[in-house]
Amino acid sequence: MLKSYLIKSKVHPAPLAVFRIIFGLLMLVALLRFWLNGWIYSLYIEPDFHFKYFGFSWVTDIGNYTYLLYSSCIIAVIGIILGYHYRLSIILFFLLITYSELIDKTTYLNHYYFTSCIAFLLCFLPAAHHFSIDALQKQKSIDAIPSWMVDGIKFFLCIVYFYAGLAKINSDWLIEAQPLTLWLTSKYDIPLIGELLKYRWVHYTASWSGMLYDVFIPFFLLYPKTRNIAFILVILFHIMTKIFFPTIGMFPYIMIFGATIFFDVQWHKNILDSLRKFGARLNKKLNFLKVRLTTSEAVVLFEPKRYILPLFLGFFIIQILLPFRYLTYPGELFWNEEGYRFSWRVMLMEKKGYTTFKIKDSISQKTFYVDNTDFLTPFQERQMSFQPDFILEYAHYLGNHFEEQGHQNIQVFTESFVALNGRPSQRFIDPNTDLNQEIESFKHKTWVLPLKDEIHGF
Numbered sequence: 001m002l003k004s005y006l007i008k009s010k011v012h013p014a015p016l017a018v019f020r021i022i023f024g025l026l027m028l029v030a031l032l033r034f035w036l037n038g039w040i041y042s043l044y045i046e047p048d049f050h051f052k053y054f055g056f057s058w059v060t061d062i063g064n065y066t067y068l069l070y071s072s073c074i075i076a077v078i079g080i081i082l083g084y085h086y087r088l089s090i091i092l093f094f095l096l097i098t099y100s101e102l103i104d105k106t107t108y109l110n111h112y113y114f115t116s117c118i119a120f121l122l123c124f125l126p127a128a129h130h131f132s133i134d135a136l137q138k139q140k141s142i143d144a145i146p147s148w149m150v151d152g153i154k155f156f157l158c159i160v161y162f163y164a165g166l167a168k169i170n171s172d173w174l175i176e177a178q179p180l181t182l183w184l185t186s187k188y189d190i191p192l193i194g195e196l197l198k199y200r201w202v203h204y205t206a207s208w209s210g211m212l213y214d215v216f217i218p219f220f221l222l223y224p225k226t227r228n229i230a231f232i233l234v235i236l237f238h239i240m241t242k243i244f245f246p247t248i249g250m251f252p253y254i255m256i257f258g259a260t261i262f263f264d265v266q267w268h269k270n271i272l273d274s275l276r277k278f279g280a281r282l283n284k285k286l287n288f289l290k291v292r293l294t295t296s297e298a299v300v301l302f303e304p305k306r307y308i309l310p311l312f313l314g315f316f317i318i319q320i321l322l323p324f325r326y327l328t329y330p331g332e333l334f335w336n337e338e339g340y341r342f343s344w345r346v347m348l349m350e351k352k353g354y355t356t357f358k359i360k361d362s363i364s365q366k367t368f369y370v371d372n373t374d375f376l377t378p379f380q381e382r383q384m385s386f387q388p389d390f391i392l393e394y395a396h397y398l399g400n401h402f403e404e405q406g407h408q409n410i411q412v413f414t415e416s417f418v419a420l421n422g423r424p425s426q427r428f429i430d431p432n433t434d435l436n437q438e439i440e441s442f443k444h445k446t447w448v449l450p451l452k453d454e455i456h457g458f
Contacts, residue, residue, distance in 0.1 A: 083132020
């Protein structure tokens, strides 16, 4: 049955074409928003030091050329929207946007990772073989593509939602209503509903609703009879998250418009017909296009390269297994964060830390303390203060820095205290561990002191 589906099941490419256009438009808005808010400078150019993902220390910042990188991304996105030199455009976008994300892990957000994953998948899909400039120039249209190419995007969205829901099945989220209790009580200034947000029953309602929504919405979107209601829920849920958490950025819009991929083929055909009619009227009025707005009658079936299906299967195996890598580590995931990133754990923690560093000469025993503001931006310092891999990398940076200044026999110790989801602050890092001697790896960080509490659940 699976073999028959993979080989014989076909679908019209309209959903893929609409998804390409929507994805491109959202990325265009996101890139312009990032530029206009000055984040290119504040996140990539202003810092003297950038935190690196393990294994990606070779990814360096490029200074003012970062503006060129983002300009190239914008050009690539326009090519994606129009379906013009699509393959080159989507590959260029994937490489550039992923490179920018790898420059500094301080900027890690789930929807940035989501963007790179979707762009990666689109590199291998015939998203511009229908309703695109490429198709117009070839004067032929793809009439059918393998169903798994559209279903693959649906499946990926289902993974994101379902895993986000599983992650919420924990005692902090469901029993303590944390961290929503901390966040919602600070939103008293929201018009009309702000006064309600101080009540505990609202916090519990929001926590349980968020978990149930994430777990079940993929199934409601997949089932035709509940799809329309599910899409309304998608809109309401993400609008509410945008109201409560305005700094969440483009994520709500990405999930709302991304969910349109679940609609049937005819809905997508209607969207393309409307765009085609609008383009025809615009072309007639302005006479700026010298090519026809419809393809010829030549219709062909798309046959994917043999390597694409195994590549997709490998991608999804990784996506299914990677979020569970935390099970290989002892200790509390929310505390040590070993295996936390890239697992679709969305808005589960409120952590605040205070971390200072002491430089010591192991021979003379002379010590002095570091002013973090001499090396880090406020945003970097805040992120560093409660994440163990950040703390270790920064400790090595300090050790190298002061060694270059002529200091000898350098040891780096830290005084670190962290509060998690409303708990009292407690010591985070073993103050007797010389972090300059610790090596970053995928092994458990024994110098992170255990949380004096237990969180039950996934």
